[in-house]
Amino acid sequence: PCTRQVRSYYVDWRMLRDVKRRKLAYEYADERLRINAIRKNAILPKELQEVADKEIAELPRDSCPVRIRNRCVLTSRPRGVKRRWRLSRIVFRHFADHAQMSGIQRAMW
Amino acid sequence: STSSLLSAEKDESTASKDSATKVASKSQEGTAETPKQKLLDIIGNMKVEVSYRSKLQQLKTREMKKQATNELEGPESEGSMLRKTTGDTQRGRPLNPELVEAASAVASSLPLNKKQTESELLAQLRRHEETTDKQKKGGTINIRNVISEMAVKRQSPAQRAVRISNRISLELDEDGQRIRPRRLSPQSLESRRYFLSFFFFVYRSLKVGKRLNIFTKASTETEETLKTVSSPTIWDVELSKEIAAVTAQPPRNGFEEMIQWTKEGILWEFPIDNEVGMEDDAEFHEHIFLEKHLEPFPKQGPIRHFMELVICGLSKNPYLSVKQKVEHIEWFQKYFEEKKELLQEI
Numbered sequence: 310p311c312t313r314q315v316r317s318y319y320v321d322w323r324m325l326r327d328v329k330r331r332k333l334a335y336e337y338a339d340e341r342l343r344i345n346a347i348r349k350n351a352i353l354p355k356e357l358q359e360v361a362d363k364e365i366a367e368l369p370r371d372s373c374p375v376r377i378r379n380r381c382v383l384t385s386r387p388r389g390v391k392r393r394w395r396l397s398r399i400v401f402r403h404f405a406d407h408a409q410m411s412g413i414q415r416a417m418w
Numbered sequence: 419s420t421s422s423l424l425s426a427e428k429d430e431s432t433a434s435k436d437s438a439t440k441v442a443s444k445s446q447e448g449t450a451e452t453p454k455q456k457l458l459d460i461i462g463n464m465k466v467e468v469s470y471r472s473k474l475q476q477l478k479t480r481e482m483k484k485q486a487t488n489e490l491e492g493p494e495s496e497g498s499m500l501r502k503t504t505g506d507t508q509r510g511r512p513l514n515p516e517l518v519e520a521a522s523a524v525a526s527s528l529p530l531n532k533k534q535t536e537s538e539l540l541a542q543l544r545r546h547e548e549t550t551d552k553q554k555k556g557g558t559i560n561i562r563n564v565i566s567e568m569a570v571k572r573q574s575p576a577q578r579a580v581r582i583s584n585r586i587s588l589e590l591d592e593d594g595q596r597i598r599p600r601r602l603s604p605q606s607l608e609s610r611r612y613f614l615s616f617f618f619f620v621y622r623s624l625k626v627g628k629r630l631n632i633f634t635k636a637s638t639e640t641e642e643t644l645k646t647v648s649s650p651t652i653w654d655v656e657l658s659k660e661i662a663a664v665t666a667q668p669p670r671n672g673f674e675e676m677i678q679w680t681k682e683g684i685l686w687e688f689p690i691d692n693e694v695g696m697e698d699d700a701e702f703h704e705h706i707f708l709e710k711h712l713e714p715f716p717k718q719g720p721i722r723h724f725m726e727l728v729i730c731g732l733s734k735n736p737y738l739s740v741k742q743k744v745e746h747i748e749w750f751q752k753y754f755e756e757k758k759e760l761l762q763e764i
Binding site for chain 1: 721750
């Protein structure tokens with residue numbers, strides 16, 4: 310018997326898409342790095358760089374890391390997400406007030 | 419003396435190969451030299467003799483053994499032959515005839531009671547053979563090893579509960595007081611010791627002595643073959659999972675909870691090892707000096723310049739393993755080979 314909240318689904322479809330993007334970006338990370346190394350070059354001939362440009366455009370669109378959005382892990386909120394906790398500000402406040410965030414205290418000075 | 423023999427066996431088994439070759443050469447020399455020299459060698463190297471014999475046993479098959487039995491009827495002293503025949507009837511395998519000859523020659527050379535020494539030597543040889551047989555089959559049992567390998571027995575919580583319930587009896591006496599289980603601590607300890615010593619004696623004595631050969635060993639082989647075929651059946655896996663789930667009790671205290679977490683991988687192992695999961699067996703020079711991977715590339719031109727920069731960057735990268743770096747370079751190699759036609763147009 311698990312006392313914590315059990316989540317077997319992603320919060321919404323946008324989160325699912327974000328997950329797919331992350332997976333693809335992980336898979337194609339090496340290739341993208343290498344093709345970009347050929348492109349952003351002053352040494353190699355320009356024709357080769359143009360060919361590399363075309364090649365990187367052929368890769369799936371979801372494989373680029375720029376498309377990843379750091380959503381809140383619990384609510385899938387795209388904005389107001391603190392990177393350290395991967396939580397949106399509302400959820401963070403909720404947990405902090407219930408003393409469920411380790412080392413977090415209400416600021417007072 | 420048997421324990422010393424056993425310990426000698428253990429030492430030899432590690433260095434058997436080296437000593438076997440030594441003794442083989444020595445024995446060959448011995449037959450050429452006078453028998454006295456040979457005997458002295460054999461006396462001096464009684465330890466090494468055992469490994470030589472074991473090696474001989476490995477090399478020679480049963481046919482050789484039969485030849486040895488035929489050889490026994492050759493010209494030899496009557497006393498030794500009689501003893502040999504008695505030895506044969508006692509043991510399943512006759513002793514190596516050369517060694518028996520050596521034993522007889524040694525006995526004759528020594529000034530003491532010749533027949534007695536010869537019989538003693540033969541008895542020792544037989545004991546050596548016995549121990550080598552045992553080693554070949556399954557390994558001798560040394561009580562020391564048994565005790566060293568004995569770990570503290572962990573009681574499962576069910577057993578613990580049973581013992582606790584045994585301690586606290588719910589029966590009531592005539593007076594209305596609970597019957598306490600008697601705790602004769604000194605007696606119980608001694609009895610435990612006796613039990614342990616008896617246990618070891620029985621454990622040891624079960625394997626000592628001649629085998630009766632009532633039960634054949636063919637069944638074990640078939641078991642092994644069956645096991646190799648059907649080892650990863652789903653039902654076995656399921657059964658093991660069931661057993662684990664049934665025996666897994668919830669943790670009684672914080673320590674057990676932490677142990678469980680460590681097993682699952684949630685908690686790190688203390689003292690913290692910064693290199694957990696990182697098994698980089700490569701030396702530093704394999705990380706830095708990557709020029710040997712640059713051989714398939716042309717030596718002049720912009721590609722070489724580019725690849726040298728790549729290698730410079732990789733050598734400074736502490737996060738990749740050597741394999742990954744090599745893969746990186748190989749990818750570039752493949753890429754440039756595919757674009758060779760294009761490059762040649764330029």
